[in-house]
Amino acid sequence: xxxxxxxxxxxxxxxxxxxxxxxxxxxxxxxxxxxxxxxxxxxxxxxxxxxxxxxxxxxxxxxxxxxxxxxxxxxxxxxxxxxxxxx
Numbered sequence: 001x002x003x004x005x006x007x008x009x010x011x012x013x014x015x016x017x018x019x020x021x022x023x024x025x026x027x028x029x030x031x032x033x034x035x036x037x038x039x040x041x042x043x044x045x046x047x048x049x050x051x052x053x054x055x056x057x058x059x060x061x062x063x064x065x066x067x068x069x070x071x072x073x074x075x076x077x078x079x080x081x082x083x084x085x086x087x
Contacts, residue, residue, distance in 0.1 A: 017044075 005018040017027060025046075033044040050058065066076075 002020075002024070005021060007016050007018060009015055021027070027046070032047045034047055036043045036045070
């Protein structure tokens, strides 16, 4: 682990990630993070969107699982309507 850096929380709730860390981790403007806080610890974890190929594979697996479970497109539409109606 490298030497820790310090930063401050701005009045707008913003935190600057030091340049050395941004460079080392390849972080760029617009990158998104999941933020977890517990006690006095704050963790930032980068969120990377899936690649098109990975997303297609995930959708294919989900479709196969739905077919094997006997779930139809109409079942999905009905479930969506029910959830939206309950809000």
